Amino acid sequence: MKPMDTPDAGHMYERIAAALRDQITNGTLRPGDRLPTQQELVDTFGCSRQVVRFALDLLENEGLVDRIQGFGTTVRKYDPLVRRSALHYRDMPNAPFAEEALAAQRTPRYTHHTRLDRIGPDVASRLGLEVGTEVMRTDYVSYVDDQPAMLVTSYENLEYTRGTVIEKPEEGYLAGAGLVPRFTAIGRRPTKITERVRVRPPRPAEEEMLRIKPGVPVILISRTTQTRETILETADIIIASNLFELENSFVIEPLVSTLEQQHERPASQDGPLSV
Amino acid sequence: MKPMDTPDAGHMYERIAAALRDQITNGTLRPGDRLPTQQELVDTFGCSRQVVRFALDLLENEGLVDRIQGFGTTVRKYDPLVRRSALHYRDMPNAPFAEEALAAQRTPRYTHHTRLDRIGPDVASRLGLEVGTEVMRTDYVSYVDDQPAMLVTSYENLEYTRGTVIEKPEEGYLAGAGLVPRFTAIGRRPTKITERVRVRPPRPAEEEMLRIKPGVPVILISRTTQTRETILETADIIIASNLFELENSFVIEPLVSTLEQQHERPASQDGPLSV
């Protein structure tokens, strides 16, 4: 019969998607609400069920709806936690992840597994070591309300940690403390931590580990922790983007005439100086 | 005939997708290569064309392939630039975006449009001003090799910039300079810049503005620039995640509380020190 474009413009599936998207974004349909059934949409728009399904595919891939077999299609909820780098890289020996979750009325939990491992090319180049060098590897899985939210794999250079209290990250009196207090405790206080952030749709393995729904990208962070001369640690962090936002703060150094650079001086007051 | 699961396990479309995904990720099919045609896949897997298309939908939504009508399906290329916060928020009055692009052998270009604007609730709360206050708004579109890559909308508090040389961000001798040198020039050197990073699939408007392909999430950054007492600026930044990665560096302050400094001391295995 009528093949595709009926009265208006564009394709039928896009018209259906646009109609529903409007209702979702303008609040007519609210998070958790049920959309019309596929059959109702077939009747409303006078098209085949495949077309309706294609329209719902779009909305699902946009992260706007959840489709529950046998139940219906609902508007997806979004209520992320915030991962603050400043919390993770401060001196206090608390667990920043737990703090973030509890502050948002969620229940945090994590598992960890530490073992010796030999590194591949990628980690080797980040640590400045030879491929195959033995390092201390720790895998973490962090849960929010029993839902996996973040995967971390950390590699620590044994040259610096071997035989110290922090050789095993989750043992000893600094178990669970952040990188900064741990390495400070062995006289190797980090001077800089660098995060490289990449974003893409999840791989099937990540989809499974994080129980990710369609339309939810993952955030991948490669971190390196260093002192002036050495690289202490590197880590791969995988985050489900529907559960976390990131917050990064950058401290701007005051202008210190031309003589001195920023060294061990607690940030002084910023005078209105000319350039 | 045979409805779905033939010999092996799972659904046919997932088997097809998995076979192709393997070839892409293990390098049998390389970026730019053409996949088999839909008809060839129909013949190979002995299923209907709809099922083959569903499999390709998956790969497209994973960002792995491009589908070009009349030509074929190809393996997508990924070669992002790096947005370094340290570059954007430093003192040098250069254009960091151009520098990043040129370093990667790409051609940068951007447009800008500055005007007075009255702010809505979101920007108002970020600037600590009343809704409807007049601010200086500037919209930027940044292109890499003539492809739009980043949208920035910046709102500057006129209370501080009115009548100064930086009142219009893209005029005067500091045109195009970063936030730090510009505000420093009027005696309001920023002390902290905070970025909140959110990730999700693109809205249709964003898809169009950034000419985004299926399976490419957007990165949304809300930035605020402040001195100790005041909020100077806030901005919304939208980035196509296939064109940019982010790099954030965090400087760890030396310990100044006690006389203890870490510094160049190669201190190996020493006993546990109190934090």
Next chain:
DNA sequence: TAGTGGTCTAGACCACAAT
């Protein structure tokens, strides 16, 4: 013009959730 991918129909059966 030939061949590619894009949209659509009409109908079938399966899997899961609610009752």
Next chain:
DNA sequence: TTGTGGTCTAGACCACTAC
């Protein structure tokens, strides 16, 4: 059991690319 969404077939026509 009923109704929801999930997978699949077989076939049609449209839109674009390359030759």
